[in-house]
Amino acid sequence: MPVREKFDFELKELKQKLMDLGNLATKSLKLSFEALEKQDIDLALKIIEDDTEADMLEEEINDFAILLIAKQQPVAIDLRRIIVAIKIASDIERMADFGVNIAKSAIRIGKESFITSLDRLKKMHELTLEMLELSLRAFNDEDVLLAKKIAEMDDEVDALYGEIIVNLLKHSNDNQQQVTQFSFVARYLERTADHATNVAESIYYLVRGRHFDLNN
Incomplete structure (x- = not known):
């Protein structure tokens, strides 16, 4: 196999490993919220237990x-592809870790009746999960327009986070343990959205060759 052809194959292999990791993070976040809800x-x-795989x-x-990098000494966009992959x-x-953290909160809440509706939290979870899935697609397609959309969705997540915290404060005398754990879950989802935005920024750097803060 010619050197360039072999390198292209290895770059595709690297991309596939990243997509596999993304699928693990998606699964963790999906199932952890299911565990919380149910x-x-x-x-x-x-x-x-499964987090070690990620x-x-x-x-x-x-x-x-x-x-x-050591074998091929790549330059320009090939080097950016590898750096961005790391x-x-x-x-x-980190997103997979937040799924684990949500699972831990579900365990701490246990079988107690919920003190408040999970509707806003569920909406926040759905948005965050969509951001993760879109970030994986944007990475796979090297799509900067999709990356920009992810950053715009982050504003919606931030707004929901604020609403959830305000609502939880109203229940602070009902069950402090649940208020604390639901606050943590909201924070984990907000941080997950931030990391999805980081991925979007990395895609922008990959394609355009310069850094850009999509949070502004």
Whole structure:
């Protein structure tokens, strides 16, 4: 196999590893909120147990990327693809961690009756999950327009986060444990959205060759 052809194959392999990591993060976030909603402790425990898979895959991506740089000494956009892969892997792994954190909150709440509706929290979760899925598609297609859309959705998530915290403060005398855990869940989702925006910024850098703050 010619050198360039082999390098292109390895870049595709690196991209696929990142997509696999993204799928693990998506699964973690989907199932963790399901565990919270259904108060399914067994499911929450399984999410926590499965988290090592995402950790190991992030390490594998980093090692693979560093080896590519050492072997191929890439320049220009090829080098950016590898650097961006390392950065995006870190952001995606953090998103998977937030899924684990939500599962831990589900365990701490347990089977208690909820003190408030989860409607806003569910909407926030749906938006955040969509941002993650769009960020993966934008990375795969190197689509800066889609990346910009992700940043715009982050404003909606931030607004919902504010509404949820205000609502929870009204219930601060009802059940402090639940207020605390639901506040944590909202924060985990807000941070997940921030990391999806980070991915969007990395895509912008990959395609345009310069950094751009999509939060402004």
